[in-house]
Amino acid sequence: MKPLIAPSILAADFMNLESELGRIASADYVHVDVMDYHFVPNLTLGIPVFEQLTKVSPVPVDAHLMIEDPDRWAPAYAEAGAASVTFHVEAAKDPVRLARELRRLGARASVALKPGTPVEAHLGLLREVDMVLIMTVEPGFGGQSFMADMLPKIRRTRQAAREADLDIWIQVDGGISRATIDRTADAGANVFVAGSAVYGADDAAAEISTLRDLAAAHTH
Ligand SMILES: O=C(CO)[C@H](O)[C@H](O)COP(=O)(O)O
Numbered sequence: 049m050k051p052l053i054a055p056s057i058l059a060a061d062f063m064n065l066e067s068e069l070g071r072i073a074s075a076d077y078v079h080v081d082v083m084d085y086h087f088v089p090n091l092t093l094g095i096p097v098f099e100q101l102t103k104v105s106p107v108p109v110d111a112h113l114m115i116e117d118p119d120r121w122a123p124a125y126a127e128a129g130a131a132s133v134t135f136h137v138e139a140a141k142d143p144v145r146l147a148r149e150l151r152r153l154g155a156r157a158s159v160a161l162k163p164g165t166p167v168e169a170h171l172g173l174l175r176e177v178d179m180v181l182i183m184t185v186e187p188g189f190g191g192q193s194f195m196a197d198m199l200p201k202i203r204r205t206r207q208a209a210r211e212a213d214l215d216i217w218i219q220v221d222g223g224i225s226r227a228t229i230d231r232t233a234d235a236g237a238n239v240f241v242a243g244s245a246v247y248g249a250d251d252a253a254a255e256i257s258t259l260r261d262l263a264a265a266h267t268h
């Protein structure tokens with residue numbers, strides 16, 4: 049599986065989002081973190097800004113919804129042009145129904161697990177989604193340290209997908225950098241979110257390329 053790099057605009061300059069998107073035109077996706085002050089103790093943006101981002105982005109948009117009641121709010125992100133919509137399993141009332149609805153609207157459907165949420169109880173969902181997001185920090189803020197104790201969860205998810213013969217993408221988000229990406233690729237992740245690592249670099253395109261090469265060297 050080819051590694052995909054998705055820089056997170058959480059670490060971008062919010063006054064200049066259009067030019068900040070231009071810096072990552074060589075990425076595979078742009079990762080947009082939506083926070084609502086309820087599911088996480090932080091607030092970012094909602095549909096009006098999201099819709100504008102999808103219009104000007106040079107790459108497909110990956111929505112990471114850290115919000116309560118995604119059953120109600122997530123479909124609007126697919127309608128607004130998201131290529132992929134990730135909701136949290138801890139917040140969803142009916143994840144199967146929601147995933148089917150997102151796919152019906154033409155988006156890739158994806159489910160996220162917080163660090164404290166074991167994957168075992170949710171392995172049945174693998175048949176309903178295109179991607180699983182294993183959080184490698186507690187959701188809510190950028191710039192946190194990578195949690196190495198999430199590696200077995202990534203491995204377990206990849207193993208379960210292989211056993212079921214499912215071509216699922218596994219995304220990691222939080223503290224991904226040159227120092228950590230290799231271990232997540234080795235464990236079975238193939239979609240890598242990087243906020244501070246990419247937007248904190250002088251040359252974002254060079255950083256994207258370095259991260260992609262490192263991941264590829266550890267993909268098997
Ligand atoms: O979902 C997130 C936080 O909840 C962000 O996507 C994530 O933290 C990216 O930032 P960084 O790469 O700086 O850790």
Ligand SMILES: [Fe+2]
Nearest residue numbers: 081112221241
């Ligand atoms: Fe995120």
